[in-house]
Amino acid sequence: MSAAPDHSPTMAQASLSQRLAPYAPVLLVFALMAFGLIAIPSTSSWLTLTVSGLAMGMMIFIMASGLTLVFGLMDVINFGHGAFVSVGAFVGVSLLLLLENMTGAPSLALNLTAMMVAIIGAMAATALMGWAFEKVIVKPVYGHHLKQILVTMGGLIVVEQLIIVLWGPEEIYITRPEALKGAVTFFGAALEKYRLVAVGIGAVVFLAMRWILRRTKIGLIVRAGVENGEMVEALGYRLRLVFVGVFLAGSALAGLGGVLWGLYQEVITAHMGNQSMILIFIVVIIGGLGSVEGCFIGALLVGLLQNYVAFLEPKVALISNIGLMVAILMWRPMGMIPVVKAK
């Protein structure tokens, strides 16, 4: 009998950097904020920029979250996701224009009701569209990335053109509801009211999503499905139905993001979905395809960096997002919070 190999267990504590590694993405957001504080001369403009960066980040997150979940769950990459953003914006803005006497009145309650109506209408419309999109366009090409990219891109073209047919080729200008115009002053910094609302809505969506994913049964199934779909199906859950549900929810969220984004820009065009896809992709890639938390952190990073850089060096802002993406991919090639598949 051979002797047992030498075994001398060590009880060394993990080094600081090792313990920090899982939190590195979150810390990166704060590091970026601190960098902004140092680089931007006046504190009040830093605060303004930070709030607008957070608002932008939240809106991108709302638009991107559906895409990343759909990919994580079913390995489906939807290049037509931007179509939901445009449709949401057009439906929401049309409703707001219809409710002009409510949005024009200087009462916060009436304004918020009108916005709620617009948001619910837009989300319902995009959820319905998501259902149709899944049935007609995505379903026949499961498990085939190349075809998915091509077909969903075709879907995006068709939807974009249909929007032009229904709403006309001109861009539509929209003013924000009366009570959300202007800014509040806080420690000498002008904070636009609408941006504060956007930050609020974004935070609520993120927390709700996190709660659903972490604390409910359906969230458990979704998370398990991301990790190992076949196993979940073997346990008797119909992952297909879950997937359709997630696709619908993701489309509705994209619609919500579209309304918020349209009101933020105060102008909507049929191509806005296509343009927002670029930011959405950057966010989804740097966050790690399939990860909701990563998507959230990535969106905040993109929003903050864009605002800081646009203030400090306007020309560089055009490529700052690409620079951020390159830097993050060099650091973690699969994105900040990679999704580990048990396959």
Add this chain to the structure above:
Amino acid sequence: MLTKLLSGDMPRSPLLALILIAILIGLAFAPFLFPGVRSIDTAARICVFIVLVASYDLMLGYGGIVSFAHTMFFGLGAYGVALASTHMGRGFDALFVGALSGALLAALLAFVIGLFSLRVRAIFFAMITLAVASAVAVLVSQLSGLTGGEDGLSYKIPRELGPAFKFADGSLFGVKMNGKLLKYYLIFGSCLALFLLMLRIVHSPFGRVLLAIRENDFRAEAIGYRVVHYRVAATCLSAFIAALAGALYAIWLRYVGPDTSLSMEIMIDILLMVVIGGMGTMYGAVIGATLFILAQNYLQNLMGSAASAVEGLPLLPDLLNPDRWLLWLGVLFILSVYFFPTGIVGRLRSGK
């Protein structure tokens, strides 16, 4: 001889061969067969797009890589010629230097993007190229000092390629023997050479490995081919050729601008041409590009008359508006991905 020229890839279908010969003859004698400024413009555009679409097919149909930055590479070549001609003065050396530096830059950029994305997941490539291409398009329109911004650049090309230069007296079959004719044949000859070169590439051992990777990358890796190397090489080659096509287009137009060489619309056009013509067959690019550009020029008139025919009905005139032709192409695109994944060429070859 012919087999060698086509790298052994015969059309393998009488109808396909007939169509290809018709296109070749049509393009080779376009100035004589279809006199008129507009039709010769169309012919030159078809030549350039055949090369551009074929280079895209090299990546998509053979490599299985989806890129949305192909117009960026195309634009790099075009802007290379434009900038060189602006700063070096008119001359063939400027054209040469511009085309070559644009193409090298395109290949370098493709290399960098490829290293970043293909190493992880092929699907990243599609998303990253979309982001990078749009950033470049914005940069070009913003850096107006260098690129002329939205207005683009107009420049002079060598006198020998202009309509004022006469290389022979009189005319042949009613066509003036001027520099414009020379320029058309320069474009035509270069495009033909580039196309045959690509045909050679896809039928080389390198092309075979690409096909293997497209079919099953895991297995190709297991057999011992470095998948990433082959994919990156295919991307660089494709970018290089696309940039050369861009340079030719810039020579033909004597103008570059974001709309003619960088816009997303052209990218979508290229995608449609590849898919409708047939992915993974070089001849698909020929048929796709020819059909598409002819349709672009002439189908819109047809739609206009259809729209006026149904005037008064609700919604239908809007749907048939000539500006909405992308809508119908989009539908056609989705249907052809589902039902004819091999496109027109694949259909003809399977003999149905």
